[in-house]
Amino acid sequence: MSKNVDAAPTATVAVSTTTKWKKIKTKMWKYRGFYLMFLPVFIFALFFFYLPMIGIRYAFYDYNGLKEATFVGIKHFKTMFTDPFKSKDFFNAVLNTVEISVFKLLLTTGFAVIVSIFLNEMINIHFKKVIQTIIYLPHFLSWVVTASLFSLILAPNSHGLINTFLLNIGVIKSADEYIYFLGSSAWWRPIYFLINLWKETGWQTVIFMATLSGINPELYEAASIDGAGRFQKMRYLTFPAIRNTILTVIILNLAKIMNLFESVWVLQNNAVIQTSQVLETYIYNQTFNSGRIPNYGYTAAVGLFKSLIGMVLVLVCNHWSKKVREGRGIV
């Protein structure tokens, strides 16, 4: 609304720059309190994030932390993309990372939204609270513990709950047919997604539930009077209310998409390396097995590459979200 008022004087096309500056200055003066309030955030970001970013330059250097870094141009990027022996593994890892993390993101967010919407419909408050508490608990287990728990549940022997169950209901005929879920390339990814769903869905609902709590109950009443059914209300009231949050969560996560590490690392093993190798585990293996201290130049180059992918994804999605959100991006 105020925008229109500001826009009015621009009718006179040739406004001198000085008056423009004056206008901005007046406006900045009006917002002076806000600049002051942003100052602590600005300083924190400067010291903890921007100062260390000096390290990005190492992407173009050979640097081992001991000697002066030597400039090598785009050598590390060449190694990544064109080395006859290593580029194939590199691209495989990049592709795996994108596939696994995008699918994981959509899956857990999708499930969290569905769970939140249906949880929101629950009438008995106590029951709702109990369910909410239960489903968010797995978030507190570290990935190491989660991995050992599931490798037990999925064990290809009489310990394995799932295999024993399959044997009892006759899906598999004998002990020789036990399925090694975590050790076979075909099963690894579906199982990985299921474990992620188990662990993180409940936690993700926290933010959606908080958003839903902000909906004015009168809107529901009004909708009921208009004869809207339960599913119609979910579709036209509940869902739009959390649409912004869904978009925000997805886009923000896209920025970090290439950082997938711990959950994969604790669940992967030598037999499923081709389907499970993501960029971070690839770098870890390369570093750990090279028999030398890592060249931080190479690590920095990979980091820069990851950041660029993240940036492209965020910009594209932000652009798209501006359309959905009346011109406002997620930040």
Place this chain on the structure above:
Amino acid sequence: MKKRVLPLLLSATMAAGLFAGCDKGGDTNTTTTAAGNSGTQASNTATEVTAPESLTIMVDGTLVATTEEGQAEFIAKLQELTGIKTIKIVQPDHSSYYDNVSQVMASNDRPDVILLNSTYLQSYAGEGILWDMTDAYASSDLKTRHDAKNSGVYVDSVRMDGKLYGMPMQRGGGCVTYVRQSWLDACGLKAEDITNYAAYIDMLTQFKNKGLSTVDDYVIGAAGFIGSEAPYINYWPEFYQDAYPTFVQQADGTWVDGFELDSMKAAMQRLADGVKNGLIDIQSLDQKTSDARTKMASGEYGVFTYWANHWAANLENNIAKALPDEDNTLVALEPIDEVGTYINRLANVWCIVDDGNNDSSREQAIFKYFIETMQDGDKVQFLWTYGVEDVHYSYKAGTVLAGTEKEKTYEDGTFHWLEMKSDNTKLYSKMHITAVDALVTLKNDPNALAESAVKASQLFTANCRNEAMIPSTDAYAEYNGSLITIKNEIIAKVATGEWTVDQGYEYYKEQKGDQMSKMIVDSLNALN
């Protein structure tokens, strides 16, 4: 549009200024400190080496005396015995030790002495930041003490091109194969008779057929079909035998890739057969060490290859806890004929950080007063082995309410460990050096290790060979990471039965493993 330019410019210049400032500051600092460090000693080039004024030590979790386990007392005692006035110990979290080492070495407060594994020893020595102690060692009393116990071979194993950049304080140690005595008895077998692979497999088969395991599926297992670090094969000596999955130097000095030899093909076949015949636990693929140990303790495995020394006693205790009604005795097997010898890992070594000036008097002093004294065979070695009297151990009469015996009274004058400060249900069991693995005989050694541990350790020492250090070349550093990943994948898929051995080697070619391997072999041979 324009209204955004000003703040953007402002912050850009501000950030740039800060970056530049930080960068320069960091660099100058490094040089000044390095110079400052040496300055105090530079003028003092007298022949008589005196104890350094101060010393900063960086060590991982293998030093039991952490800040909460009596580090202050440990330092005080070490200062008193060595004459070094101020000693500071930097001890980061064990699991992220090398991340911390990298960070600290990149910053301007490098330690004077640092404990490193062979990978970091090679890299840092190659960068010229470790002090070459070859000459200092050759003319030292420490060398004569090593010669007296024939320990020189362990020092030689960490030499690079004849040069010594770090001093091992003990043997690296390795794994031996333990068998449940009660299982042997049940089959009427004797450990001495298990002398070759046929007898070994026969033993496993009998265990399996007799149903001695609490589960039907297997009788032996470990964490991983192949280890993640050298010497890779030490959990499965009987199955790998003479095969080795990475580069080995032959008698004539030339290098070959052990993975490409027939011995490796045979070894993979043995593993695959073991899994197929239900002897080996297929979960060895992805289980953790602690899972494997738990399976051993609860009677699922009867055979288990694990670390010699105090682990022998720990494993027995674990069985006693999990299966209180059963005989928990473990017997360590001598290596079967096909194995020949178990493998002794390369030990971690103590290195002196070169301060960068051309005067070595400070490094000489550190060698003499820190490195040498740690293995003096006397009081300082005792401190590094057993800790501080009446903090970690005691000779006073008293009752100990912890450990395996739960309650035991000692008379005056007998050595006994004390309860740990952080957990009074446990006893200390070493300080930094494991007594049985020491390279120098300790005077007045109380021999406090459990009998089974001593036995396992002696059996190992009598039957081991040293792991060879592979020199790092550019090709090695560049391609071995990829190569090992391919090899590990093949071993895993063949062992679990997904591929045959031949399919595995086809994949090896397909992934250009043979070409990468050749490049590394050539680069290693070029060193000769």
Place this chain on the structure above:
Amino acid sequence: MANTNKVKAVNPNNRIKTFNVINAIIFIIVAFIIIIPMWKILSDSFDLRTSYGMRLWPKQFGFDGYMEVFGKVSLYRPLLVSVLTTVCGTALALTLSTLGAYVLIQWDMPGRKFFANYLLFTMIFNGGMIPTYLVLSSLGLVNTLWVVILFPALNVYNLVLMRNFFEGIPGSMYESAALDGCTPFQTFIRIVLPMSKAALASIGLMFAVTYWNDYTHYKLYINDSQLYNFQMKLRDMVMGSDLPVSSSLANENTIKNAAIIVAILPFMIAYPFLQKYFVKGVNIGAVKE
């Protein structure tokens, strides 16, 4: 099929009931799937004879695992560190997030877009392990608790989520505040914060959990075990392989599982209290436009 036919036949009230019943049943099944693996940990924490295997009831029941955990004097200090850093960190982090979020909803403020990108940029680019260490070290933060309190306090992800909540506050609120002569900061304290209880509760919880579970920052920036928190100690217990043998009745596994439960406990207790803020509408419901 049979089900839908039946639903069609009955009146809307019954339909709602049927929905509720089905909804409840589905959630009971979901809760069950989530509970089983968690139950295994709980059961093992009371089982003095744990072994490898999917046993869901203790073979030999006992509290020794918990007695071990609580009996360890060495755990008191880490617990104190955890509580201290969680409380201070969460307070600081919420301050930064709310301030930042409040500024970011001033759509008309000159430089707003720059500030937004300034923050977003930090989410995408980072300098790497060693440069970060060098900066923190030159600020004198390494090996102090400051680093584990300050470093995670600015979290752009949470800040943007917070801003998302603030967007939901109706513009009329600001207008009336302006009429009353409130400064921006007064508006922030009197209007924005009280109307965002759900946001403060949920994002505060997320921060608290991050601080409580943090071990990465301790691993990299602290090497004095006196300053370790409970998670560091817990990880030692879970991963620790070279443990001396204890005289306790409980075995390694029992103690480990008891420690895992103890680490979750504070949030199991605190969560129901926080929940009341998300269960019913707080902000918009209170305003009559």
